[in-house]
Amino acid sequence: MDHKFQASRQWERIQDHWFTEDVAVDLTNFRADQRNYKLSLWDPATNGVRYLKALIYQVGMGLTPQDWARIRRTPNRELGDPTTVRCEGEPLCMDYLQATFEVGFIEREIDLSGARIMEIGAGYGRTCHMIMSNHDVAVYRVVDLRNTLLLSRAYLRKVLDDERFERIEFVQVEELDGAREPEHFDLCLNIHSMTEMRPQTVRAYLALIDETCSAFYVKNPVGKYIDKSMDGHAAGEDAVRMALENGPLRQLLDIHDSEAVQAAVPGFIDGYRPGDGWDCVADGRALPWSYLWQALYRKSGRHP
Template identity: 75%
Template sequence: MGHRFQASRQWERIQDHWITEDAAVDLDNLKSDGRNFKLALWDPSTNGVRYLKALTYHLGMELSADDWARIRRTPNREVGNPITVRCQGEPLCLDYVQAAFEVGLIDREIDLTGARVMEIGAGYGRTCHMILSNYDLAGYRIVDLRNTLQVSRAYLREVLDEARFDKIEFVAVDEVDDLFPSDRFDLCINVHSMTEMSPDTVRAYLELIDESCTAFYVKNPVGKYVDETLDGYHQGREAVEMALENGPLRQLVDIHDSEAVRAAAPAFIDGYRPADDWECVSDGPAVPWSYFWNALYKKRV
């Protein structure tokens, strides 16, 4: 018939470098080294952005109508050049997917109309951005380290209109004691920062929440983990040791075991409860991270 069946130039190269003549000799690491990364998978060490976009895409395609409504009411999400995909006709990044999940849980339990909200550790301000874009608040206070406050102040000034931005009060951590004795808030929020604080600092914040707030939303890891395969400890072992000593929950958890994560959830709920008279009214896994949990507490009156 005269047909010629042969490897492409691409696969000639793969056979020279990865699927070599001796590739079948030792199968011990076949599914986690360069052989399988060429046969079936993308190499995670070089395809992080590909995986991030795939994750964002699939989460975006599963968002509820209410989630999409909150996202669409949040303008200027493109500020800062996020890594995005396009779902349902909208550019979407993982940060605002997470914000939609967080605000959705809060919305099911708390009436935010006219509320005063405090956020401890706001990052660049994505959760604040979504809440102020979707609800008519009385005020929003951000408590954070001074350098981080500079970032959130600049970002929120860029993405919010003047009326909404003027509702935000930026408070540095060393100013907290002077401002809080008489202040009251309908909700406090903490997303992935108490786990990075010293245990004493976390206890101080929980006491502050107990004294000044009537509801508390928290999203943090259920414990600590030691897994060098995730990032090769690229920041050094000292960074790992510092991470292990912080937060209210310092027990090691297999973060890739669903039963281990769920078994750690009761300790999470107790560990972030501001005081005994606070009731956890909603909790569950914090998508998309396997080892994060979120919970909403209300103070009994």
């Protein structure tokens, strides 16, 4: 039988451009350059969306029935054209995977029925959206900077019905002064924003939580990092310097070293404790990220 074995046009091109005759001369960095990216891996510098979708799919296929229930009760999740995949017939994005994990973590310790909730730095409102869609809360106060409040107000107005939206209060940070009458909240949330605040601002917020809240959920990095390979410091070196000076935890660590991350956890729990009279009742890694940790505190003697 006459067999004809030859390279495809695709691989002829690869050999002309990347797998030339000197491909094996120097192996020092070959697994971090186009030789390996054409042979074994996709280049992460140009395939970020491919890797993000793979991560969303992997995480989504591991959801519990309770995670799925929270997601399915949360409507209009595709507003804004997020990067999504489909798992079990549902469109999933990383933001709402995060939200169902956050709310699930809180639900294990706190009864949210009828709760008064305050969130400091709500972004566009994903966690608020999921809580309001899954629980009959009394009040949900969003505290944020003016321009971010404009976004969260517009987003939540679109995704929630009138009855739920009317329970949300939008408060600019400038309004949190001595003139405002202190109010009690059953729960306060901060998700990945205190790490971007000046240390004195974080201390002021923790004091406010100590004064007005019964429980506090926090999800933030365990420390700072400098790893230019991740994004090439695309925002510039000034942005890196500003990031390093913010937050209550400013020690540098290797965020992709599990032992380094674990060693930083006690400092995280102490650093975000609102005051001496608060107990950390639950903590753990905030999946899927290597260096984000979450903790839930309760004020001693108060059980929301």
